[in-house]
Amino acid sequence: MVALLPSTGVKPQVSPQKRSRTGYFLLLPGMTWLAIFFAIPFVTLFLTSLQAPVAGKSGQYVPAFQVSNYPDALIEYWPQFLKSFIYAGIATALALLIAYPLAYFIAFKAGRWRALMLVLVIAPSFASFLLRTYAWKTILADEGFITSFFNALHLLPDDRILNTSIAVIAGLTYNFLPFMILPLYAALEKVDPRLIEASNDLYASAFTTFRKVTWPLSLPGVVAGTLLTFIPATGDYINAELLGSTQDRMIGNVIQTNFIEFRDYPTASALSFVLMAVILVLVFTYIRRAGTEDLV
Amino acid sequence: MSESSGRNIEDLHLKSLTKKFGEVAAVDDLTLTIPAGSFFALLGASGCGKTTTLRMVAGLEDPTSGNIVIGDKDITHLRAFQRPVNTVFQSYALFPHLDIFENVAFGLRRRKVKDVDQKVNAMLELVELGPMARRKPSQLSGGQQQRVAVARALINEPDVLLLDEPLGALDLKLRRQMQIELKRIQVEVGTTFVHVTHDQEEAMTMADTVAVMNAGRIEQMGHPADIYELPQTVFVANFLGQSNLFAGSRTGQSGEVIMVDSHGMKFSVLSSRNSARSDEIIVGIRPEKIVVRDLVDRDNVPSGHNILEGRVTDVSYTGVSTQYVVETSWGQDVTVFEQNVIVGDRCEVGDQVILHWSPEHTFGLAGGETLLHKTAQVLAAGV
Ligand SMILES: Nc1ncnc2c1ncn2[C@@H]1O[C@H](COP(=O)(O)OP(=O)(O)OP(=O)(O)O)[C@@H](O)[C@H]1O
Ligand SMILES: [Mg+2]
Numbered sequence: 105m106v107a108l109l110p111s112t113g114v115k116p117q118v119s120p121q122k123r124s125r126t127g128y129f130l131l132l133p134g135m136t137w138l139a140i141f142f143a144i145p146f147v148t149l150f151l152t153s154l155q156a157p158v159a160g161k162s163g164q165y166v167p168a169f170q171v172s173n174y175p176d177a178l179i180e181y182w183p184q185f186l187k188s189f190i191y192a193g194i195a196t197a198l199a200l201l202i203a204y205p206l207a208y209f210i211a212f213k214a215g216r217w218r219a220l221m222l223v224l225v226i227a228p229s230f231a232s233f234l235l236r237t238y239a240w241k242t243i244l245a246d247e248g249f250i251t252s253f254f255n256a257l258h259l260l261p262d263d264r265i266l267n268t269s270i271a272v273i274a275g276l277t278y279n280f281l282p283f284m285i286l287p288l289y290a291a292l293e294k295v296d297p298r299l300i301e302a303s304n305d306l307y308a309s310a311f312t313t314f315r316k317v318t319w320p321l322s323l324p325g326v327v328a329g330t331l332l333t334f335i336p337a338t339g340d341y342i343n344a345e346l347l348g349s350t351q352d353r354m355i356g357n358v359i360q361t362n363f364i365e366f367r368d369y370p371t372a373s374a375l376s377f378v379l380m381a382v383i384l385v386l387v388f389t390y391i392r393r394a395g396t397e398d399l400v
Numbered sequence: 401m402s403e404s405s406g407r408n409i410e411d412l413h414l415k416s417l418t419k420k421f422g423e424v425a426a427v428d429d430l431t432l433t434i435p436a437g438s439f440f441a442l443l444g445a446s447g448c449g450k451t452t453t454l455r456m457v458a459g460l461e462d463p464t465s466g467n468i469v470i471g472d473k474d475i476t477h478l479r480a481f482q483r484p485v486n487t488v489f490q491s492y493a494l495f496p497h498l499d500i501f502e503n504v505a506f507g508l509r510r511r512k513v514k515d516v517d518q519k520v521n522a523m524l525e526l527v528e529l530g531p532m533a534r535r536k537p538s539q540l541s542g543g544q545q546q547r548v549a550v551a552r553a554l555i556n557e558p559d560v561l562l563l564d565e566p567l568g569a570l571d572l573k574l575r576r577q578m579q580i581e582l583k584r585i586q587v588e589v590g591t592t593f594v595h596v597t598h599d600q601e602e603a604m605t606m607a608d609t610v611a612v613m614n615a616g617r618i619e620q621m622g623h624p625a626d627i628y629e630l631p632q633t634v635f636v637a638n639f640l641g642q643s644n645l646f647a648g649s650r651t652g653q654s655g656e657v658i659m660v661d662s663h664g665m666k667f668s669v670l671s672s673r674n675s676a677r678s679d680e681i682i683v684g685i686r687p688e689k690i691v692v693r694d695l696v697d698r699d700n701v702p703s704g705h706n707i708l709e710g711r712v713t714d715v716s717y718t719g720v721s722t723q724y725v726v727e728t729s730w731g732q733d734v735t736v737f738e739q740n741v742i743v744g745d746r747c748e749v750g751d752q753v754i755l756h757w758s759p760e761h762t763f764g765l766a767g768g769e770t771l772l773h774k775t776a777q778v779l780a781a782g783v
Contacts, residue, residue: 298491301493306552307482307507317495
């Protein structure tokens, strides 16, 4: 996320003495938190991913260095991996399409309704994630009006929405939408309206002004929003669990089943690690590409 | 830019231009012709409607009524991006995500003009920013950013260039430098410049025509020296430089000379320099036109000069001149600037002095005592 910070160009001059102590003390609470809740589980997880099963006793493992856990897990579950990234990618794209006009409206046109609209964006988060997804089960139910409507138009390949990939993607899009809207709003709200006037003054129509001024200036928000949507959506399992069929299982569901049902801890841990690594690589490539040319 | 000087530039006409925000008229029935190729300064106190006027010409604000015409083409209803007009914004409004070159090229690229590279480089040369082409706006100083803003607007060879207090954010020294720079550029490219400012000195040094604006209307317009020497309203007399004003009434006229009685004093005003229609006349004189003498020199006052007696209440020495405040018998303060030509012969606080000045420098304005007070209040609040 470092690339998302506005680059100031000029670095403040701090005297060496001043910089020395205070900064580290301020870091202390955060570092402690990270050590306890991230670093230790991280190491444990890594060690677990290399454990070997105890012969004849299911669910029991001994410390080992069984690297083959990784290829084994990948060979078995690569379709779910792929599916996760595809679902998350589509959901992120949809969320961007929905969120951008909305954030644009709130930032530039909402006037005194701005605060209210922002509250409305966040309001659903007051209900639990699980509950909201359950609600979508009802909304997309086979007898529900949405399904009936699309069926009347003969638009649904399986004559239903619930328990299809459409439902999973819709759920992901809905659940992570606020994480797309808020960074977009923050970026758009910072765009100086005088720049838009200057662009109009310099022979750019409204559309060209959007393409050449507003959009480039909102890119930090686009990058932040897509990351905040894509990353959690990839690892999510609740939407696939509640809204999808067994064919729509994402990698999160696989990890969960391996941990809870099969008690295959090494495989589940290995999958978690691969997921983390792939996301990291994707995110870095993305930020570097976005960062080189377009980010201010 | 030599090819541009042969361009056919046309006059800008504002016809009964009015802009109301709710009930308040920010610009009130403004009719004005700005000659092609002139450096035109719109001068006025804060909130008098200067920015609103420019924004209407630029197309960023819709007039409530009235028309904007360039040559014989009515542009009132054209969108901002369709007008042959460009603006230098007070805040510069440079695009932070583009480098200097692309900022300057922005208008050309939108209009799909050819030879962008060559034109931009020539323009950057003109504003002396060639080496900065690949920097971002945030990496430039205020004065450099200001020149980029001028270059970005000017490169489009607009019929009219609008400048909204473009030097407001600069310090005094840089401002003087940029005034000369802007004037040089204007002479070089020959475009009509409409320059908004509330700095009267800036308006007078740069412009060939100055319009003084007050409460949404033009009070007076003309060559800076003409307005200064012969203001036609109390507002102009006070806003453009300083004036000493005495409310009085006409008592008679002999030939070209009108006699005005004010607080028991008799002043002569040339009828050609009097803009009052009624018998109520405000007599005005610029501080530097007044001569201060000891009372004993009374007999040396040239005949026909206006005379006033008073007591010196303040003397401030400013180097090139000495500034006196002299209190009249009815308690009005009169300001006098005396050039420090003679060393050592200065009046002191408490001295009884005689002030005199020529009717050639005296002007007559419409209005009475109440107008004087009201204008003083407006000016004190507005500037
Ligand atoms: N968008 C607006 N809505 C309501 N009133 C406005 C608006 N813009 C300007 N005004 C009012 O119109 C009047 C003229 O404003 P304008 O900005 O033209 O003044 P100005 O002469 O440019 O002043 P300054 O020297 O301070 O920039 C002011 O009284 C201002 O309050
Ligand atoms: Mg203004």
